[in-house]
Amino acid sequence: MTSKETSPGPDREPGGPEYGFPAALWRRLARARPPGPFRPEVWRSPIRGPWLTSVFGAVLLVTLPIVVVTGLLSYAAYGPHLGQAIPADVGWLRLPYFDWPTRPSWLYRLTQGLHVGLGLVLIPVVLAKLWSVVPKLFAWPPVRSMAQVLERVSLLLLVGGLLFEIVTGVLNIQYDYLFGFSFYTAHFYGGWVFIGAFVVHVALKLPHMIRGLRSRSLRTELRTGRAGTTPEPPDEHGLVAPEPAAPTVSRRGALAMVGGGSLLIAVLTAGQTLGGATRHAALLLPRGRDSGDGPNDFPVNRTATAAGIDPAATGADWALEILGGTTPLSLNRDRLTAMAQRSAELPIACVEGWSTTQVWTGVPLRELARLAGVPAPASARVLSLESAGAFNQALLQGNQVLDPDSLLALRVNGAELSMDHGYPARIIVPAMPGVHNTKWVRSIEFRVG
Numbered sequence: 428m429t430s431k432e433t434s435p436g437p438d439r440e441p442g443g444p445e446y447g448f449p450a451a452l453w454r455r456l457a458r459a460r461p462p463g464p465f466r467p468e469v470w471r472s473p474i475r476g477p478w479l480t481s482v483f484g485a486v487l488l489v490t491l492p493i494v495v496v497t498g499l500l501s502y503a504a505y506g507p508h509l510g511q512a513i514p515a516d517v518g519w520l521r522l523p524y525f526d527w528p529t530r531p532s533w534l535y536r537l538t539q540g541l542h543v544g545l546g547l548v549l550i551p552v553v554l555a556k557l558w559s560v561v562p563k564l565f566a567w568p569p570v571r572s573m574a575q576v577l578e579r580v581s582l583l584l585l586v587g588g589l590l591f592e593i594v595t596g597v598l599n600i601q602y603d604y605l606f607g608f609s610f611y612t613a614h615f616y617g618g619w620v621f622i623g624a625f626v627v628h629v630a631l632k633l634p635h636m637i638r639g640l641r642s643r644s645l646r647t648e649l650r651t652g653r654a655g656t657t658p659e660p661p662d663e664h665g666l667v668a669p670e671p672a673a674p675t676v677s678r679r680g681a682l683a684m685v686g687g688g689s690l691l692i693a694v695l696t697a698g699q700t701l702g703g704a705t706r707h708a709a710l711l712l713p714r715g716r717d718s719g720d721g722p723n724d725f726p727v728n729r730t731a732t733a734a735g736i737d738p739a740a741t742g743a744d745w746a747l748e749i750l751g752g753t754t755p756l757s758l759n760r761d762r763l764t765a766m767a768q769r770s771a772e773l774p775i776a777c778v779e780g781w782s783t784t785q786v787w788t789g790v791p792l793r794e795l796a797r798l799a800g801v802p803a804p805a806s807a808r809v810l811s812l813e814s815a816g817a818f819n820q821a822l823l824q825g826n827q828v829l830d831p832d833s834l835l836a837l838r839v840n841g842a843e844l845s846m847d848h849g850y851p852a853r854i855i856v857p858a859m860p861g862v863h864n865t866k867w868v869r870s871i872e873f874r875v876g
């Protein structure tokens with residue numbers, strides 16, 4: 428049952444007007460099958476088939492939704508209701524607004540660590556899944572029916588959307604601001620293209636996947652070596668090779684290779700969030716390996732030099748402006764250090780997936796709000812000494828100002844903040860995306876509306 432004539436694969440002659448195309452045209456097209464990958468017999472792997480495709484599919488069915496949901500949560504955490512998520516206006520794609528919570532303090536560390544970490548770890552599985560179905564890309568004739576055209580367009584959006592998200596995501600964590608377009612906008616809309624196509628794909632393929640999984644026993648496959656590896660029976664989808672070659676690897680070996688690839692990426696990545704000694708294994712950690720000495724030795728996203736901070740502006744003349752009350756206040760460092768200090772162990776969790784947890788000490792933001800005469804602010808606008816750049820200001824939600832551990836930090840791990848970590852003062856708020864923890868703070872405006 429493996430010869431080309433008897434295979435009920437994509438080779439089968441359907442033809443005829445019931446396919447939505449004139450029969451003569453269809454037959455002429457079918458006869459003009461181009462050489463190379465368009466010939467089913469060039470695809471010879473004996474392990475390709477519905478079962479293997481279904482195994483990869485099942486892994487992605489369970490895990491990709493986690494990447495999607497944590498990605499959308501990241502958008503929500505940026506505060507779209509304060510107008511500071513990118514893109515700001517997403518029309519009918521707008522999800523319900525809510526205040527991103529401050530507890531547990533590791534919330535964004537977890538969600539964004541999962542988004543980036545799982546996204547990276549799944550790359551080998553995505554590639555394996557694509558490999559397992561690649562003969563279908565070269566189905567001939569390329570269009571047979573309206574239903575098939577729709578299916579192929581949805582696959583184009585699915586695969587294109589997924590690869591686009593992987594490429595933009597990886598480039599963004601490896602190289603800052605490489606794009607001529609906004610990474611966030613592209614990644615956001617690309618994500619929705621993928622979500623739509625993924626839902627359609629799952630609806631169409633779920634029954635096939637379940638049948639595929641049931642067609643063989645995973646336990647048996649994991650016990651079968653190369654010598655015992657035989658092709659799956661010919662399938663209606665044309666995945667199984669009509670003329671399979673002798674096996675060079677078992678299904679067990681193929682699964683181990685893909686799993687090993689994922690594991691390797693996990694090892695090279697996890698340290699960027701776990702920290703400690705594992706950080707040295709984080710070879711994919713994009714930045715911050717030389718970040719300072721002693722208590723300040725933890726990753727730096729952008730150094731004071733790169734941000735163009737003039738050391739003179741952070742000297743004895745520096746004073747924090749507090750706005751929004753009836754009279755503006757100006758508090759120099761002596762005034763701030765004379766106030767009651769509070770310490771909190773809090774993470775900085777960057778959108779790029781890395782995170783680091785340190786002990787910060789400073790003045791609670793809610794004390795500053797009280798001092799300003801705005802004890803229950805709806806939001807607070809923080810400005811940095813940094814004059815340009817997208818990260819030189821942030822809007823904090825009311826609950827982020829009022830959490831007792833939200834600080835204007837003056838010290839870290841018992842030492843003065845280093846210039847690179849935001850001296851003379853920086854914001855640190857539990858569970859807030861790293862980017863809003865503004866460094867080199869110049870002013871805070873507490874707002875009631």
Ligand SMILES: Nc1nc2c(c(=O)[nH]1)N[C@H]1C(S)=C(S)[C@@H](COP(=O)(O)O)O[C@H]1N2
Nearest residue numbers: 726727728729777811818861862864865866
């Ligand atoms: N003024 C200013 N604040 C900033 C940034 C910046 O570029 N400029 N980077 C932000 C980002 S993206 C992150 S992840 C954190 C990193 O803080 P760290 O460098 O102390 O680790 O600072 C945030 N605060």
Ligand SMILES: [Mo]
Nearest residue numbers: 777778861862
């Ligand atoms: Mo960041």
